[in-house]
Amino acid sequence: MLTRLYVNNYRCLAAFEMRFDSMCVFCGANGTGKSSVFDAIKFLRDLATGNCFLGKARDDTGGPVSKLEFTHWLDSRTQEFEIEIEAEGHHFSYVIHLEQTEPHEPRIIKEIAACEGKELYARDLEGVHFDKGRSGFPLDWRQAALASIQPVPERREIQILQKALAALLILRPNMRGVEYESREEHNNPNLNLSNLTSWYRHLAQDQECTDLLRNSLRDIWQDLKFLKLADAGLFAKVLELHFEGEKLLFNQLSDGEKMLIGLYMIHTSLSQGHINTVLIDEPDNFVSLQELQPWLLSMCELMDDNHQALIISHNQEILDSSPAAKFYFWRDNHRSPARAGPFIIPEGMTAGEALLRGWVGQDRKTES
Numbered sequence: 146m147l148t149r150l151y152v153n154n155y156r157c158l159a160a161f162e163m164r165f166d167s168m169c170v171f172c173g174a175n176g177t178g179k180s181s182v183f184d185a186i187k188f189l190r191d192l193a194t195g196n197c198f199l200g201k202a203r204d205d206t207g208g209p210v211s212k213l214e215f216t217h218w219l220d221s222r223t224q225e226f227e228i229e230i231e232a233e234g235h236h237f238s239y240v241i242h243l244e245q246t247e248p249h250e251p252r253i254i255k256e257i258a259a260c261e262g263k264e265l266y267a268r269d270l271e272g273v274h275f276d277k278g279r280s281g282f283p284l285d286w287r288q289a290a291l292a293s294i295q296p297v298p299e300r301r302e303i304q305i306l307q308k309a310l311a312a313l314l315i316l317r318p319n320m321r322g323v324e325y326e327s328r329e330e331h332n333n334p335n336l337n338l339s340n341l342t343s344w345y346r347h348l349a350q351d352q353e354c355t356d357l358l359r360n361s362l363r364d365i366w367q368d369l370k371f372l373k374l375a376d377a378g379l380f381a382k383v384l385e386l387h388f389e390g391e392k393l394l395f396n397q398l399s400d401g402e403k404m405l406i407g408l409y410m411i412h413t414s415l416s417q418g419h420i421n422t423v424l425i426d427e428p429d430n431f432v433s434l435q436e437l438q439p440w441l442l443s444m445c446e447l448m449d450d451n452h453q454a455l456i457i458s459h460n461q462e463i464l465d466s467s468p469a470a471k472f473y474f475w476r477d478n479h480r481s482p483a484r485a486g487p488f489i490i491p492e493g494m495t496a497g498e499a500l501l502r503g504w505v506g507q508d509r510k511t512e513s
Contacts, residue, residue, distance in 0.1 A: 146422055146453045147186070147313070148236075151227035155188075156181045159216045159482035166470040168448040171457045171485070172500060173474030178483025179457045180317075183424050187315045187336075189226050192241065192253075194311045195292030199243070199251040213245045218480045222246050223254070231450070232309035235260050235302065239310070241289065252286040260302040266290060317426040318407055320400040326381045333420070338407050342384050342395060345410065349374060354413050361409045361443065365436050401431040408432070408440050415444075415452050422453040429460035437462055445469065461497030464488075471496060 147165045152158040157178045171179045188210075191197040200209050213224055224243040229236065238259045245251035256268040267274050268290040272283035284290055296304045319337040330350075331343035348354045355372065363369050368389040377383045384395040395403065408428055414420045429437055437460070444454055445468055456463065464471065471488035490499035 146231045146450065147228065147455070148231055149227070149229035150182065150186065151225070152182075152185045153225040154216045154219055154221050155185050155224050155226070156214050156216065157476065157483045158182070158185060159219060161483055161485075163472070163485055165453070165455060167450065167453050168445060168467070168469035169455045170463055170467055170469045170471045170488075171455070171474060172459060172464060172471065172488065173485075176479070177474035177476050178485070179474050180426055181483065182485075183315055183317075183426055183455075183457065185226065186228070186313065186424065189228055189239075189241065190310050190313050190315070192289045193239065193291045194307070195289070198289075199253065199287040211250060213243055213251045215245075216482070228310075230306070230309050233305050235305060237302075237306045237309065238262075239291070239306065250287070253289060254286070256290050258291060258303065258306055260306070265300070265303050265306070266294070312421060314411075314420050314423040316411070316423065318404060318428065318430065320403040320407070320431055323395075323403055325394075325396045326377050326383055328380045328382075334407075334410075341403070341407050341410070342382070345372075345384055346374060346382060348410065348414065348419070351417065351419075354417050354419075357416065358406075358409055358413045361412060362406065364439055365405065399431075401433065401436070404428075404431040405436055405440070412440065412443055412447070415447050415454070421451060422455075424455045426457045427459070428456060429458055429463060434460070434462045438466055441467055459500075461495075461501070464496040464500060 146167065149164050151162045153160050158181055161178070163182065171182070173179060197208055197210055200211060215222070215224065222245055227238065227240045229238045240255065240257045241253060242255035243251050244254045254270060258265040268284060270286055272281055273290045274281040284293055291307060294300065294303055314333060315336065316334060316338060317336055319339070322337055322339045323341050324339055324343070327342040327346050329343060330347040331340045332347050334340060334344045359369065359371055366388070370387045370389065373385045373387060374382045375385050386393050386395070386398070411423055411425070415423065441463055448454060458464070472485045473488045474483055474485045476483055488496060490496055
């Protein structure tokens with residue numbers, strides 16, 4: 146479970162620090178840094194797991210990063226990222242500093258991983274160092290050390306941290322780009338959920354998952370009988386939904402119906418232990434309030450020390466119905482840093498009403 150994030154000199158995040166509960170809802174005006182928090186965590190995760198490295202052309206789905214996204218009003222050419230995470234009964238911290246000066250490519254100048262405050266390794270431009278420098282190895286400064294350390298029994302804590310960061314699921318769903326046919330199983334969904342059918346192929350190997358998903362969807366579609374993967378050619382599968390007297394292919398559903406299937410697949414994966422921490426950017430897109438509330442309440446019931454959901458939303462239903470910790474993001478102008486604090490509302494008003502009237506933002510500015 147994520148417990149803390151610190152980011153400096155990344156987009157509008159300058160000396161930005163935030164602590165997380167098992168369920169958090171982020172709200173605030175556009176451009177106040179909510180999605181940048183998710184993107185910073187994704188960037189950190191991808192570096193730490195070897196899914197991206199520094200240099201050459203930028204690829205938003207992973208791969209090389211040629212140019213760091215600095216805070217445009219700062220002169221510093223160094224970025225700082227720190228993350229703290231609880232995993233398998235241990236508390237980990239992971240720090241990474243990046244540098245880029247023109248015309249050079251970016252490079253990693255500092256990286257430290259610690260467990261319960263004890264340093265696991267440190268790296269600098271010379272390489273990776275274990276045991277306070279008594280052992281180590283050289284490493285290309287474009288690569289994160291955490292992704293390069295091989296699993297060995299005496300470094301079990303490093304393996305736990307590697308696994309915990311790799312398991313962070315970050316989603317920005319876009320149902321208009323979802324695939325129709327699947328040609329292979331995918332263990333996890335991608336950023337925009339476009340591989341939803343391939344992810345379903347993986348979950349379908351667990352009968353408990355398919356049963357739970359079907360029963361959850363029946364709460365909103367009472368005429369649903371079952372879901373089925375049907376052959377669509379060599380290695381290809383399509384997802385069918387069988388209703389009372391009707392069979393629909395996945396691509397025949399509305400965007401909102403596709404989104405609901407994706408949301409309940411997330412819920413199912415959390416409840417069955419396939420994932421532990423999920424970050425979802427605006428899950429309320431495409432979905433009506435009436436359909437969203439049961440999913441939200443079922444997510445709240447799951448949250449504990451082993452399950453975590455961080456949600457970005459402007460939706461009044463999520464703000465008013467969820468018992469999650471709520472954080473309001475604000476900026477005074479386009480040259481001021483993003484800040485976040487507890488969602489404070491005037492007495493006698495709901496969170497949704499306060500946000501709609503802009504009174505929350507006014508209160509936050511007064512406090513700052």
